[in-house]
Amino acid sequence: MNLEKREIIIKEIQYWRNNRLLPEQYCDFLTNLYDDEAAAKDRNPISLKNLQQGNIKIWLFGFGIISLIFLISLYFSVFPWPLQLATALSVLIICYGYSAVYRNRNHVISLILAGLGSVLSLGFGLWLIALHDLDPQLWRPILIGACGLLWCILGFVLRIGLLQYCGYAFWALLYAGFFGGRRPEASMLELELLWLPLCVMMVWLSWLIHHKVKGVASVFFAVGVSLWMMPELDALLLRQDYPQWISFMLILKIAVGLALLFLFRKKWITWVAT
Structure with missing residues (x-):
């Protein structure tokens, strides 16, 4: 059974228990039934128990992986650069591929593999740029944009x-770097106009798709909340010669943002939880 469906069933059983819709022993039986199914399906082959029992396949697999990592390093x-590119792509395909395989079996392993693939995608890119003396002013933004696009697609x-x-x-x-290079002397008003429309757009998209596309509304909302603070962060971290009151303005905006989240909590929690 799909992990998501099983979680829904377990929550429903808990609801029956709390509202006394079923006898306690029936709820215990159903909970143990689905918990046992989860344990059976999510069993991790690379476990301390298997290592202790001397499972030769696990030890050989570990030896092969460690040797491969050292050889690549x-x-x-x-x-040659075609082999470098092929090696990097192969490692990324393996990481993300097994992350997809384990998505319904073991969510933790899936997250670890996806995180490893993401770190390696950025690391391999920076390594290739350094090895081949590529222009960092050109290729680093390309790498950032490519990684961002890859992570958005795979995250979805x-x-x-x-x-x-x-x-x-x-x-x-990438957006901040582009406009920072074009308008390094931008005023605070320009920065607000640069970021706040994106903030509003992402929150609006979160509301628009929360009942249509599952799992995306919460991401859009989190991005929108982050963009709320970006004008001040842009000024403090990416630009120079800004007055000290910018930090106080950032604190004020955080307070205003928290107040808005509190006032509209019933609405945005519905979007995020959908």
Whole structure:
């Protein structure tokens, strides 16, 4: 059974228990039934128990993975560039592919593999730029944009909200860098006009799709909330010669944002929880 469906069933059983719609022993039986099914399906083959029992397949698998990591680390720089690119793509496909395989079996392993693939995608990109003396002013923004797009797509496909959020964060970084280079002397009003429309748009999209596309509304809402503070963060971190009152303005905006979240909590929690 799908993990999501099983969680819904367990929550429903808990609701029956709390409202005394079923006898306690029936609720215990049903809870144990689905918990046992979860344990059977989510059993991790790479466990301390299997290692202690001397499972030769697990030990050989671990030896192969560790050896492969060392070989790539030691000899990656001497590979011809097509082999470097093929190696990087193969590692990423393996990480993200197994993340998809384990998505319904073991969510923790799926998250770890997706996180590893994301770190490696950025790391391989920076490594290739350094190895081939590519122009960082050109290729780093391309890498940031490519990683952001990849993470947005895979975060949506794998239903990993954090990965999708990181993708949008990279696009926001690219957006900030682009306009920082074009308008380094931008006023605070310009920065507010640069970021706040995006904030409103993301929150509006969160409301628009919360009942149509599952798992995306919460990401859009989180991105919108983050963009609320971006004008001040842009001024403090990416630009120079800004007055000290910007930090107090940031604190004020955080307070206003929390107040808005509190006032409209019944609405946005519905979007996020959908």
